[in-house]
Amino acid sequence: MPACAACPTRGTCLFTGLGEGPLADGARASVTSRALRLAEQVEREGQPGLRVHVVRQGTVKLQHQHPNGHVRIVRLLGPGHVFGLEALLHEPYSHDAAAVGQVTVCSAPSAALLTWADHDPQAYANLMRHWKANVDQADFVIDSLSTGTARERVWRLLHHLARHQPGGAFVAPSRADMGALLGLTTETASRTMAAFAREGVLTERRGLMYLTPGRGHADAA
Template identity: 35%
Template sequence: MTTHFSRVLPMIPIKTESAWRGTSDCRACAVRDMALFAELDERDFAQIHAPIDDLEYKTGESLYSEGQGAQGVFTLRKGLLKLVRLTSDGRQRIVRVVRPGDVAGLEALVTRRYDSEAVALSDVLVCRIPLTVLQGLATHSPRLHGALMGKWQGALKAADDWLAELNFGSARQRVSHLVRKMQSAEQPDEVLLFRREDMGAMLDLKLETVSREVSALVRDGILEPLDRLGRRYRLLDDTGLQALQQGD
């Protein structure tokens, strides 16, 4: 087996169509404290004998599809992902947004398949970790096993909270809750929203209602549009947004 760590160049992303090349240096990762490998020490890293890749995906690209056989899980280093499932009547439903440090595809450790589609909401950088690496480390490292279970429980709770919080209150409260959730981790005053159809499906609101409420936030000076598509906004009045969330 070849060693997959490389210190020649730091974290060079490779294209998604490439093979498993092992370009990652997990010990030097900028989000390691938030990611799965935060619990590992040098002895644990010595047990890793399969490649872990740094990959980049452009906005709108899919990392994997619902029901697809899984080879690994993904730790998000930069950007945002949405996890999408098809309902019984063929509609798409966004079940969770993945942020830097979060993990997508953990269900594959048990099912060997992905239970949703992961789509890049913005340009993203991810680490793709083979299932064999996680299974091997979980066997000999109780710390990592505990971290895996914690991440899994956190992901399930986040999915439940995501849907519960966004389907509570008036239309204005629901839209305000979503705006809050979609604040950028890197730049808290920036907000990245979905297509209005996606927002309506998540919030259980009509498309026209969502559009009207977003326009009201702009008109009231809470949001400022940053593009023509109505996806990127600057948050101008955090206090005002908080008041709307509370129904004031």
């Protein structure tokens, strides 16, 4: 299991609760870690689901391409978030998954996770917690990122990204990705981000974005 002792998501990730014994050792040995560059894909929509993934560092976007070519981002996932759970049902992946900036992802074969869950009630409960977290994420996108003004949607997204990254430092998605997630045009997303920067709500240091404490809360309504 790659560098798990020092992993910042160790207490909440998919592999939390691995005990001792042959089954746990087998699940642990099957975990791999992979560093991704900007826009590099982890999985493709329709591809056979063979592995389940955990974001260890950075942000991953899940997106769906419609028959007319329109791309809609359905979720942004930060450290500790799990994706590819459909592999546990022997189903193909439902989305394209790609890196937003520099990302590290850990993965495990779905077969190893199912064997572990079949013999360990804690492992089964852990998988169910992550299923629920995925449902909660989908609810958040529908409830908070698909309603309200452009300022409200962008603010909620930025606050969400900052909340799930160590120290509140995050890599902002491209303006096109913001538009695809929030149901806005690229131009509207760009103008809103520029306004937040002018107002001091948002600052950039060494390629990372930070929200200014006490600023922008009026846009969370």
